[in-house]
Amino acid sequence: MVTRGLTRPVWATRQRVLAALALLGYGAFVVKVLLSLHGMPASRDLLVPIMLGGFLAVSVTSVRRMRRFVAGLLLDWTPFVLSLWLYDLIRGMADGAWLGAQFAPQIRFDETVGGGTTPTVWLQQHLWHGASSVRWYDYATWVVYMSYFFGTTAVLAVLWWRSRALFRRFAANVVVLAFVGCATFVLYPADPPWLAAQDGHIGVPVQRLVAPIGGHVPLVSFDALWETGTRYANNVAAMPSLHAAYTLLISLFLVRRLRSRWRHLLWLYPPAMAFALVYTGEHYVADIVAGWIYCVAVYAAIEWATARWERRRAAKRVWQPETASVESA
Numbered sequence: 001m002v003t004r005g006l007t008r009p010v011w012a013t014r015q016r017v018l019a020a021l022a023l024l025g026y027g028a029f030v031v032k033v034l035l036s037l038h039g040m041p042a043s044r045d046l047l048v049p050i051m052l053g054g055f056l057a058v059s060v061t062s063v064r065r066m067r068r069f070v071a072g073l074l075l076d077w078t079p080f081v082l083s084l085w086l087y088d089l090i091r092g093m094a095d096g097a098w099l100g101a102q103f104a105p106q107i108r109f110d111e112t113v114g115g116g117t118t119p120t121v122w123l124q125q126h127l128w129h130g131a132s133s134v135r136w137y138d139y140a141t142w143v144v145y146m147s148y149f150f151g152t153t154a155v156l157a158v159l160w161w162r163s164r165a166l167f168r169r170f171a172a173n174v175v176v177l178a179f180v181g182c183a184t185f186v187l188y189p190a191d192p193p194w195l196a197a198q199d200g201h202i203g204v205p206v207q208r209l210v211a212p213i214g215g216h217v218p219l220v221s222f223d224a225l226w227e228t229g230t231r232y233a234n235n236v237a238a239m240p241s242l243h244a245a246y247t248l249l250i251s252l253f254l255v256r257r258l259r260s261r262w263r264h265l266l267w268l269y270p271p272a273m274a275f276a277l278v279y280t281g282e283h284y285v286a287d288i289v290a291g292w293i294y295c296v297a298v299y300a301a302i303e304w305a306t307a308r309w310e311r312r313r314a315a316k317r318v319w320q321p322e323t324a325s326v327e328s329a
Helices: 008-036 044-059 063-093 104-113 119-127 136-162 164-187 193-198 210-214 242-257 261-279 285-328
Strands: none
Touching (some): 063 164, 104 285, 119 261, 136 164, 136 210, 136 242, 136 261, 164 285, 242 261, 261 285
């Protein structure tokens, strides 16, 4: 078969080459822009457009891909982004102004786990050597912590390109987790360890390590992490830890669906994130356990609801032809 004077294999090869060139050109443009912004912004309202721009660059080389991109943008990404924008807005308002921030139950839980000392205090006393002496494990901790801001969006982007059904299921988990977490932030505002120590509730200093470590890492901008309103920051949104919840969600979702024998290495991600959150003073162990419980509950609920919906659809497809044959008889 000939397509525009070329055989199908030759045309397909040309399409792939054009898509690769478009993606490389877009990548160079993004790098130039990011360098002018002094680094990669850790902000969802910029990360999502950057990733979607990559898909657009690939799609412009094919009418079919372009139609698929536009349809997906309207049907899949727009509702998802609007939902998370609303979440960011609500979270920025859930700042403890209505109810006082809690800290005592988390400290008691962590002291029980840590044998009388909160794990954050123990880890920082034994591992942290100051901003002028950052060790290799500090950098590793920083990378794991920062992966939260990129990981969920990256998984969504890959799933959207490969399977719209899986994208929608994963996006449903992300959105529901965000809103049940936000509801808890409103009803139970909670101080993280660094803030509780700053207010004298722990008794010893606790450093907030993400910024000091990140100061040694180029090409990443942290401004969005400390902003409020429709951004990420809310100093008393510690319970549950959505960092912990989303990393466990990625592992739960992908391990079940990947076929590689290496997929079980993903189970190392949640405990690595838990260590990073506790060591950097961002969360108590209690926050992390709560985040894991929220994740498992939401994941199980959505899997059950999806399976039930699919069974009902299958039963409806089977029932309709049988009904039609009875009516025609």
